Amino acid sequence: MRSGIRIAAALLWLLALPLPLSASQPALPNADDPVLEARLNALAVDLRCVVCQNESLAESRASLALDLREEIREMMRDGLTDEEVVESLVARYGDFVLYRPPVKPLTYALWGGPFVFLLIGIGVAAATLHRRRSMPESESISPEALRQAAWLLQSNDVSPGAQAPETPGGPRPPSSQER
Amino acid sequence: MRRWIPLFVVAALGVFLYLGLYLNPKEVPSPLVGQPAPDFSLPVVGRPGETFSPTDVRGEVWLLNIWAPWCSICLKEHRVFRELIGDEVPIYGLTWKDLDREAAPMLARNGSPYVKAVDDIDGRVAIRYGVTVTPETFVIDRHGVIRMKHVGPITPRVWDERFRPLLRELQT
Numbered sequence: 001m002r003s004g005i006r007i008a009a010a011l012l013w014l015l016a017l018p019l020p021l022s023a024s025q026p027a028l029p030n031a032d033d034p035v036l037e038a039r040l041n042a043l044a045v046d047l048r049c050v051v052c053q054n055e056s057l058a059e060s061r062a063s064l065a066l067d068l069r070e071e072i073r074e075m076m077r078d079g080l081t082d083e084e085v086v087e088s089l090v091a092r093y094g095d096f097v098l099y100r101p102p103v104k105p106l107t108y109a110l111w112g113g114p115f116v117f118l119l120i121g122i123g124v125a126a127a128t129l130h131r132r133r134s135m136p137e138s139e140s141i142s143p144e145a146l147r148q149a150a151w152l153l154q155s156n157d158v159s160p161g162a163q164a165p166e167t168p169g170g171p172r173p174p175s176s177q178e179r
Numbered sequence: 180m181r182r183w184i185p186l187f188v189v190a191a192l193g194v195f196l197y198l199g200l201y202l203n204p205k206e207v208p209s210p211l212v213g214q215p216a217p218d219f220s221l222p223v224v225g226r227p228g229e230t231f232s233p234t235d236v237r238g239e240v241w242l243l244n245i246w247a248p249w250c251s252i253c254l255k256e257h258r259v260f261r262e263l264i265g266d267e268v269p270i271y272g273l274t275w276k277d278l279d280r281e282a283a284p285m286l287a288r289n290g291s292p293y294v295k296a297v298d299d300i301d302g303r304v305a306i307r308y309g310v311t312v313t314p315e316t317f318v319i320d321r322h323g324v325i326r327m328k329h330v331g332p333i334t335p336r337v338w339d340e341r342f343r344p345l346l347r348e349l350q351t
Contacts, residue, residue, distance in 0.1 A: 091210060091211075092309035093210070
């Protein structure tokens with residue numbers, strides 16, 4: 001059972017590991033206006049490419065992503081602020097385009113979940129520690145038991161014929177004849 | 180009992196992962212449902228000089244179907260439109276990024292399922308409609324408000340279950 005727990009823990013650990021991320025380089029940059037391009041890329045890393053769902057809009061080379069980047073460039077050229085650009089995208093594609101979804105009733109579980117699990121973990125740890133502390137102390141060792149242990153440890157050096165101290169109920173020391 | 184808890188946790192995780200396999204990640208709720216259909220004015224495929232705008236059909240219940248000549252599922256969907264739906268509702272097409280200019284000959288050859296199909300060559304109007312894949316279909320009511328968005332092809336079953344009841348309600 002111990003090993004079962006260990007395997008389960010290892011599996012959970014594997015699931016928790018992040019996948020190696022490819023270096024996030026902007027796909028097909030546009031050199032016309034470096035300032036605008038920097039703004040676009042800063043914004044696009046937090047936007048999801050809606051066709052290739054696990055890529056950001058900054059990394060994707062999907063044709064819809066290219067179109068969307070062009071659309072964002074145009075909005076920026078028209079003088080829209082970053083917030084307004086993001087708002088107009090959310091109006092069409094929903095919060096799904098955001099890699100950082102806003103905190104609202106629908107996303108409470110998403111944002112709060114990790115903290116809830118952390119609290120559960122702390123609770124379990126505290127309960128375990130508390131139980132361990134309130135466990136009865138191991139019984140103090142009687143002087144006879146100590147004497148017998150010492151005798152057992154030294155028994156090799158003892159000359160033949162030596163008498164073992166009698167302990168009621170304790171294991172009988174080996175007699176020297178058996179050696 | 181206590182020693183089974185890790186097993187239960189892993190089993191619960193397994194159930195969630197298994198259920199996740201059957202979710203369609205493309206089916207994202209559209210914020211456009213309940214909003215006015217974005218306006219546009221685009222040239223009509225195969226009719227030079229003519230344009231179409233959603234304001235032209237204000238007062239009617241209509242469908243806007245996003246398609247592309249390079250999308251084979253869309254072509255199968257056209258057959259459903261032609262054979263099954265007939266004239267239950269006017270269907271307008273938005274031809275998405277027809278860079279090879281195949282749409283006009285294709286519709287002429289196969290018979291167009293659309294009242295009119297417009298030509299969105301750079302895909303900008305599709306972006307305003309939040310299109311991510313072809314085909315997609317919007318149901319637009321008499322006031323020009325989007326009432327439903329369907330992602331993926333319309334099959335006879337989808338038509339019976341999702342479209343027909345809503346259209347009946349909107350058209351009366």
